[in-house]
Structures are given as C-alpha cells and as structure tokens.
Amino acid sequence: MTYVDGFITPVPQDRLDGYKALEEQASDIWKKHGALEYVSCLADDVPYGDVTSFPRAVQAKDDEIVVFSWIVYESREARDAINAKVMEEFKSLGLFEEFEKDPPFDGKRMIFGGFTPFVGL
Numbered sequence: 001m002t003y004v005d006g007f008i009t010p011v012p013q014d015r016l017d018g019y020k021a022l023e024e025q026a027s028d029i030w031k032k033h034g035a036l037e038y039v040s041c042l043a044d045d046v047p048y049g050d051v052t053s054f055p056r057a058v059q060a061k062d063d064e065i066v067v068f069s070w071i072v073y074e075s076r077e078a079r080d081a082i083n084a085k086v087m088e089e090f091k092s093l094g095l096f097e098e099f100e101k102d103p104p105f106d107g108k109r110m111i112f113g114g115f116t117p118f119v120g121l
Contacts (some may be wrong), residue, residue, distance in 0.1 A: 002073060002074060002117055006071060006114075007069040010065075010106065011065055011066075011105045012061075013063050013064065015104045015105065016102045019021040029086055034078060035072065036073060038071075046066055054066045059109050
C-alpha cells in the first residue's frame with residue numbers, strides 16, 4: 001500500500017520565489033530516489049477560521065502564504081529508505097547549511113507527518 005508524507009508551511013510572500021526554487025530542487029531529489037509523486041500547492045481558498053484553519057494551524061502572518069504539499073511513496077518502508085537517501089544528498093550538497101543561513105520559511109511552524117491512505121491512491 002502507498003504511503004504519504006504531508007506538509008503545511010507558512011512562507012513569506014517576499015520569499016516565495018526562493019521557496020519555489022527550493023521545492024523544485026527537493027522534488028527532483030525525492031523523485032530521483034524513488035518518490036512516486038511530489039506536489040506543492042499555494043493556498044487559494046483557505047479562510048482564516050474562528051477555531052481551526054490552515055493559516056491558524058501554522059500561525060500564518062499577514063505577509064505569509066500557506067503551502068500545502070505531499071509526497072507519495074510505494075510504501076512506508078520505501079519512504080523510510082528514500083528519506084534516508086534524500087537526507088544524505090541534502091548533506092552532501094550543503095542544503096542544510098544553506099537553509100540555516102537563509103531560511104525561506106520558519107521551520108518551527110511547519111506541520112508535517114506520515115499517513116497511510118485508506119481511500120484513493
């Protein structure tokens with residue numbers, strides 16, 4: 001059965017071009033190592049809820065846009081193996097250091113997790 005990693009990220013509007021470039025690079029790396037699908041979407045119709053909402057979940061500021069992303073894998077085991085390879089490649093390319101020097105978003109407010117699909121896929 002497939003496995004999905006999901007992400008919700010607040011991205012400053014003025015950093016969006018850099019974030020998109022980072023996502024394109026990450027997508028290429030994940031797919032090179034076996035991810036079946038890598039999708040990132042910009043919030044278009046996500047109202048700020050009274051109790052819960054995507055913007056509220058990541059404490060989005062007025063100058064930020066919410067990005068909703070997911071990666072699809074063949075299985076949980078494939079995901080774990082692929083992510084290990086991706087992290088090694090990120091280290092070898094110096095992407096972690098680059099991110100720490102000039103982060104395109106606040107990683108502390110990013111929400112992420114792994115999910116087992118039960119409908120679709």
